[in-house]
Amino acid sequence: MYPRPFDYVAPTSLEEAFGALGDDAKVMSGGMSLIPLMKMRLFSPGVVVDIGRIDGLDGVEDIGDHIEIGALVRHATTASNELVKANAAALAAAAALTGDVQVRNRGTTCGALAHADVAADQPAGALACGAVMIAQSSSGTREIPASEFFVDSLTSALNPDEILTSIRVPKTGPGEGSAYDKLGRRGGHSDYAVAGAAAWIKKSNGSIEDARVGVTGVGTKPALATGVAEALIGTDGSDEAVKAASEKAVDDITVLEDLYGSEEYKTHLAKVYVARAVKQALAAI
């Protein structure tokens, strides 16, 4: 309940923020993941760099063929913003199912992605929507595809000197749709995902031309189920085809047992939710 002491820096520009970063520093946006860890003294950074006062990071922008979601965009905004809903429906749906009202009012999409929790919702959405992470540091800007961003449990591809300043998501074009669904730890949709899946599907002439499926909750990290996507492509998206493809849900994932399920159960659930997400994505086209 009582965090250890730390130095607090609240830069008003990114340059200032880069200057404050270091080995013992931690970037904070909404603080929804960081502060509980600090309160439980499971993590005690020497310096907290609060980027909450930097101007220009709190918008959802239309930047041509992409939309850009800034570092300070809250889950509540991601869930309800019309640009996000139209162009990254899976991410918006995942944001709507993140935490609770108070968490969504304060936590940020970029913060949740950078935290890289194995059971968080939005990483699946980011993976399926083909998001690109914009990581900035004093030495420049890196664009990291979502597929390379989630490295391990609570570990992203960000370097200690980098800040995830925004994500870019390609706009949804004709014949495309995406969706997210999960089983929460409390059953239904509540709480962290026991298993969750986001799917993005592109259909043309009655068959699936392209697909991306992100899976969360079941393994060491949120990950793309590339086998599912490959199996879907070229099919008509029938229930049978979806079911067959969903069998590959965890081909690229190391499934881990936890309090909420055995390896067998979580493997099964991943398939169930992959199928559900794919069907919902198809229906959303």
Next chain:
Amino acid sequence: MEVSMTVNGREVTADVETRTLLVHFIREHLRLTGTHVGCETGYCGACTVHVDGKAIKSCTMFAVQADGANITTIEGMAANGELHPVQEGFWERHGLQCGFCTPGMIMSASALLEENDKPSEEEIRHGIEGNLCRCTGYHNIVRAVEYAGAKMRGEEPAPPDWEGGE
């Protein structure tokens, strides 16, 4: 570190440790003890206050983050001796027992009604999901919020249902 904010319409300035949680600032520095602490993982919602009009958990925010913010706590809900409709609803529909979760619950419910003054049962339940209550089983909390919504719309609230089946 010096922080300034507006709490229930009053300007306050204080020198706090950077690690001071907003809820401790509210309770211990300002002695506004209606905002409660029920957990440390941000799950129970007993510490819910409004920061710049949004319901947030004051145990998951440092006081220094609230520098310059406009904060409303449960003590700021009643105006000129009149209860807020949500407070009235909780009283009229027995939406509380021990009362410990109640301030946070009222803050969440009032924020919900600000955005949607006619929420369905499901929307109410979704809107207060970040507030745990161990006494009421939520049934009468839902009824309390429905009551408040009706009041805020200028409608007559539905009668209570606790005599049902008798």
Next chain:
Amino acid sequence: MATTSVLGGSIRRREDPALIQGMGTYVDDLAPVGTLHIGFVRSPFARAKINSIDTTAAAEAPGVFAVYTHEDVAHLGELLAQVVIAKARPLLANGQVNHVGEAVAMVVAESTYQARDAADLVDVDYEPLKPVVDLKEAASDSQLVHDDLESNTIITWEAGPWGDEEGIAQTKETIAAAKERDDTVTVSIEAVNQRLIPVAIEPRAVLAEWMPGYSRFRVHSTTQIPHALMGAIAKTFGLDTNQVHVIAPEVGGGFGAKLNIYNDEILTCFAAQKLGRPVKWTETRREAPNSTIQGRGWVATATVTGTKDGEILGYELDALADMGAYEQNFTAAIPFLGLFVGSGQYKFPTHWKVDCVLTNTMTTDAYRGAGRPEAAYYIERVIDAFAREIGVDPVEVRKKNFFEKFDSGVTSPIGFEIDTGDYSTNLDKLVEVADYEALKAERDKAREEGRYVGIGVSAYCEVCGFAPTALSELGFSWSTYGLPAGFYGTSLVRVNPDVTVTVVTGTGPSGQGHQTTWSQVVSDRLGIPPERVRVMHGDTEDSPMGIGTFGSRSLAVDGSATFLAAERVADKARDIAAHLLEASADDIELDSEGGHVTGSPDSSVPWSDIAAAAYLPHRLGESELEGGLESHVIFDPPNATWPFGSHLAMVEVDPDTGNVEILRYITADDCGNVINPMIVAGQVHGGVVQGIGQAMYEEAIYDEDGNLLTGSLLDYPIPAAGDMPMFELSRTTTPTFCNSMGAKGIGEAGTIGSAQTIVNAVVDALAPLGVKHVDMPLRPKRVWAAIQEARG
């Protein structure tokens, strides 16, 4: 009982205006000038020898006033507990820790943050020992929790009937003979009634002040039993009880977790006395699971033998109950409370045996229902399984085996005297309100569509307000705390000179609405409106020797004392009015205005004159009346009260995920006469949801090393608003003769009735697959696994 409209009315709660405005005072809200704060150093091991404790760095840390270990408090002895059979808790670990989270050292510092900082600097050298965590393993004694005990099993409660060895032997023979018969079926289930963490939303807190000038402690605590705490502190520190003033202000939920005496309460007093400063400790949620008692923790085999048409000839329960590492207030007595209702509403021979077993885990004790939910769970689960086996509707099987309606007592097969009951009428009410036949048709239709919908029913029998005080011989008293006070009810009712009423009651409520209900009771007797009645409680200095709030006892026992005290005050008011009006007291009626002579509207005297005469006794003239207008009553009921009821749930299971959704939840409860239906409904709602929490979500899980894996709300999910349905409530009314109001008790009933209702419903939903039992909590993973197993 003559009643006014006040009694039985859903009046708004008197408690609420303060609480809804954030102006209620809870212990942690208090901070006298100079208050110091405690941080505990707790064991990371379930069982370890302590080689040394180095407090040097902590003592030198900023803001630190003191660091204490066992040696500093050894002279105070062990933590007092009402029922100690084998092992009491040390105040601070004495050379060895026996569960994760056990308090090893205590830091006192200027702020909560500094106390935590310094606690982290205490260096404890532990030598880990092998713990025993699994209940069955502990029962086998392959490894002892305490080397100085011969067995981990500290007591066995056996009954059928209770206390009668010959009767037990006979019951066993009867049941064995029934099993031998060709026309009988025997059905057994082995089931876990898992450990639960109570999770009152208010964490526990204690604030102690020592006033050396007066040699007195003033202690604010989040307790359900302020008087017991007063006694325990006095006895521990060698003080008289009137040197200890305990106050329980607003208490943010108790559920049994605050029905205890805790080492932190004693230690906070110790530090306050030693340091001459107010000292406060407020539990954090993360330490709570191992600093506050847990509940349940049973593994049992329940067996029913009966005929194929549903007549049950015998019921057996063979159980292990987890005590944890140390005993506290009632620990080993909790299964005994289950014994009271071990045979439910039924008349068939019953044999009960529960072994109380120590493990290297946190102590268990009373959690809402305390033994009775366990009892109800097993009997109602196995009856359901039996009904399913013989293919008879579970409602019919229950009704076939109920006691017939009785209104002057019946002896249960376990050997307890039950006051009144009308079980069939109650179950009929549930069937009617739920439209059971229509629900079954709906379920069957859903099944045809390939959906897994199920209906579960449970009946339950509860026991409230353990009484009479003769039960003190079984431990039902606060004798260990130096107070030979049995579980009576107590209340003082006083009409003040300004015609307000002050009621001082012996309860320690935590949300039950005593201010409101007691006001109604008093108003009913006196005629003075409830808003002029103030009810005080939870303060040992101001109140009569009270017992506290637990076991759904308050209304039936202390409320009845209030009723009687108010009646005596009313008698006196009538006497005074008669004197002033020169009439006969028998002809005086009281109402909100004052006293009136029956049939003579002009012959009246206002309350203000009655009160004035009481406090200006010369006005009583030559009558034999004394001054004052108050009465203090200690009420010792002839028996406990025995509420009952029946619940029905309709659920749907998603076979792909194992997710359970509650579609309907319908209750028919019978708690006798009701004072405030609104408050009763609230108790049922909350009680049911705690039972549903056990059925579906909650489980304290320890790993084999004794680490609690579910130590925060993150991994110990209690029900949230989105998970729960609206409830459909109904009641039948079977008054008790054990108190003047005919009221029984409702605080725990919902919890006692609900867990098995949900499990029965889920098993019914999965019955087409052949699933016969699923252990709680019915998390999706477990339901899914049961489906897989049934499908082979």
